[in-house]
Amino acid sequence: MLQLLADREMPIAEITACFPITRTAVNKHLHVLHDAGLVSNQKVGRETRYKLQPEPLAELKQWLSFFDQYWDERLSALKHLVENDHEQ
Known part of the structure; x- marks a missing residue:
């Protein structure tokens, strides 16, 4: 996930499409990465976009x-x- 987010900000739906796990599982991983300070998130309309914090x-x-x-x-x-x- 960190490699995906290294190039650009992405919504959770697009991140989920890259992995063979559920959206819920991707969301849990993103929350852990956010808590660790490795990603930031921002609401844009109805979606949440994530970005690497290197x-x-x-x-x-x-x-x-x-x-x-x-x-x-x-x-x-x-x-x-x-x-x-x-x-x-």
Whole structure:
């Protein structure tokens, strides 16, 4: 759903058409995403339109980037272990 909403604002009916689940299920997912601050909604006439709010994702990316150094160290150690094990 977040990928769909990344390009443009969409009404719930259009979002529902993209998934093999009920409109009620899509609505529940959208409410969770809204509560998490990942989407915003706006009433336009009789329909509610949803739009991605990417700011929390940028914060998450920044937080996760801190751990990149640990992944790099672990992957280097694994590579060294595999290469040395292969040479024996």
